[in-house]
Amino acid sequence: MPHAVIIGSGIIGLSHAITAKERGWQVTLLERDGRALGASVRNFGTLWPIGCAFGPEREQALFGLRRWKELAARAGFWIRPQGSLSLAxxxxxxxxxxxxxxxxxxxxxxxxxxxxxxxxxxxxxxxxxxxxxxAETVVHPPSANAALVSYARELGIEMHFGTPVIRVHDDAVETSDGQRFAFDRLVIAAGDDMRLLFPQELAAAQxxxxxxxxxxxxxxxxxxxxxxxxxxxxxxxxxxxxxxxxxxxxxxxxxxxxxxxxxxxxxxxxxxxxxxxxxxxxxxxxxxxxxxxxxxxxxxxxxxxxxxxxxxxxxxxxxxxxxxxxxxxKIGQTQVVLHPRENVTMVTAMGGLGMTLSWGLAEKTISDWQP
Ligand SMILES: Cc1cc2nc3c(=O)[nH]c(=O)nc-3n(C[C@H](O)[C@H](O)[C@H](O)COP(=O)(O)OP(=O)(O)OC[C@H]3O[C@@H](n4cnc5c(N)ncnc54)[C@H](O)[C@@H]3O)c2cc1C
Missing domain, CATH: 3.30.9.10 (D-Amino Acid Oxidase, subunit A, domain 2)
Known part of the structure; x- marks a missing residue:
């Protein structure tokens, strides 16, 4: 079975891990901290198609909403499709x-x-x-994240917390405790951390x-x-x-x-x-x-x-x-996807719409992979 390694247990890492597992990949997720502490547990929890440009981005957001609702039912977390009111x-x-x-x-x-x-x-x-x-919907970010982590485990995704990745080799990553995890495909969803993995590629991405x-x-x-x-x-x-x-x-x-x-x-x-x-x-x-x-x-x-x-x-x-x-x-993209190597996908700079766009982006990433 082809093996995907995902770095980061925020919403981008989790959505990629769960989608890859559903598509038949063996998946290992590596998280630096004892639990997710980044943007994915610090946001409003608003799933926000109204903020997305009409066209493919709005479609991606609406797809994401359907996935959030599906996952809330399966993983058992609170979700409320209450809509948004823009007051003038x-x-x-x-x-x-x-x-x-x-x-x-x-x-x-x-x-x-x-x-x-x-x-x-x-x-x-x-x-x-x-x-x-x-359309707009609310989740409670910390409890949704925790429920998705439990659900990922139930699906058979191997989760390693307290495990920072310090280096990416051609077909394996190395963690700070000296372990190596081999991959056919690697997703780097390290949030705002720009400095450790592929810093030059990130610096060039504006x-x-x-x-x-x-x-x-x-x-x-x-x-x-x-x-x-x-x-x-x-x-x-x-x-x-x-x-x-x-x-x-x-x-x-x-x-x-x-x-x-x-x-x-x-x-x-x-x-x-x-x-x-x-x-x-x-x-x-x-x-x-x-x-x-x-x-x-x-x-x-x-x-x-x-x-x-x-x-x-x-x-x-x-x-x-x-x-x-x-x-x-800096140039107004709502998602930046880099490929520093052929088998490495780096998802970054989702700005203020990462919760909304994550599932749609994961779907695209995994569909592009040839097992
Ligand atoms: C205040 C705020 C409000 C927001 N509100 C909304 C909103 O309402 N709706 C919306 O759609 N979006 C919102 N966003 C945007 C959204 O929260 C982010 O786009 C999204 O959470 C990014 O997810 P992520 O998984 O990339 O990053 P993160 O959640 O930051 O996760 C990255 C993870 O990678 C781990 N990591 C980093 N380096 C390593 C390493 N070397 N090895 C192992 N693990 C590593 C980190 O520990 C972290 O857990 C908001 C953002 C903020 C900050």
Missing amino acids: YREEAWAVLNEFASGSGEFALLDRAETLQRFPAANPDGLRGALFSA IYRCRLQMMRTVPQPTGFDLGAILVSDLTLCHYPAFRDCPSTPKLRSRLEVELPQHKEWGVHVIAAQHHDGTLTLGDSHEYAADFAPDSHAEVDELILDALRGFVCLPDLRIAQRWHGIYLKS
Whole structure:
């Protein structure tokens, strides 16, 4: 049986490992830490087709959604297809939503009254209307990751935690304890780690590191339901899907004037509620090769300030704060796949859509392999 070795137990590593196993490969997964601690357990858990460009990328995201739902049923983790609500406060944002919705039956434009009636947590002050999209879905990243690891074991995937790969030979990898694992195909899904394996290839791929600040509220009172994943004006300038709307540049210009600090720190805000009643909130975008260990209190305040503009929460006490790091393409690619050697696939720079696009990418990688 052909043998695939996968490096990394984040969502990219797990989706490739599980897909390869389903296709009849013998699979070994090697993870540096005792459990996944990277971007895959630090994100919102939003599966976000609405952020993807129309065409193949959106198809990949919708394929990923189907796989997430299938896997949630098999591996037994929480998933909630609750949809997303993009709230418009500025007239330019309302114009963007109208342009975005025109020509597609997949989205519902709601006027102000309808929005507030269906989503009472939306802030009514200055609200013009909203766009509801049913596809978006939430998982709880740490528990989904843990359940996928158990499921991978059940499938017969050999998992080695606490096992950093330090070198790639022609047909085997070497780990820090001196073991060698032979492969016919190797997938490197090492997250934001750019320095150890194939650093020159990564450096040539025009990617940079991005740090994002995140928060989680205390559980909201029983009965409170956000009703959807909520975003607003700032987010419409963030994702590729809205790039082609004629009013997006006008909205961006206005936001840059009105919210210069949000622009400086790359703040746009997503609020996603999880099964335990908590809300995950974020984020900011800071670009550098290395980051100081401390996070910025003023950036958290910018996030909370923007949040208050579109959500009225019963309890905005913050229980946890953390940051995540991902690699992002400097030239706007939403996924960067490198082949430093013929039998080696390096998946990197999934930016802020890695949870959404992972399963579709894994499907493509494994289909391209000749066993
Ligand atoms: C704050 C934040 C919010 C986000 N929100 C969303 C969202 O809501 N929706 C969405 O679709 N995407 C989101 N993303 C993006 C998404 O989380 C990432 O694209 C995705 O998790 C990347 O997965 P990964 O497996 O490549 O990396 P990681 O999860 O970082 O996993 C890489 C793994 O490789 C291991 N590793 C590294 N080097 C070695 C080595 N030499 N040997 C062995 N193991 C090694 C690491 O220990 C780690 O466990 C967000 C990202 C962040 C940071």
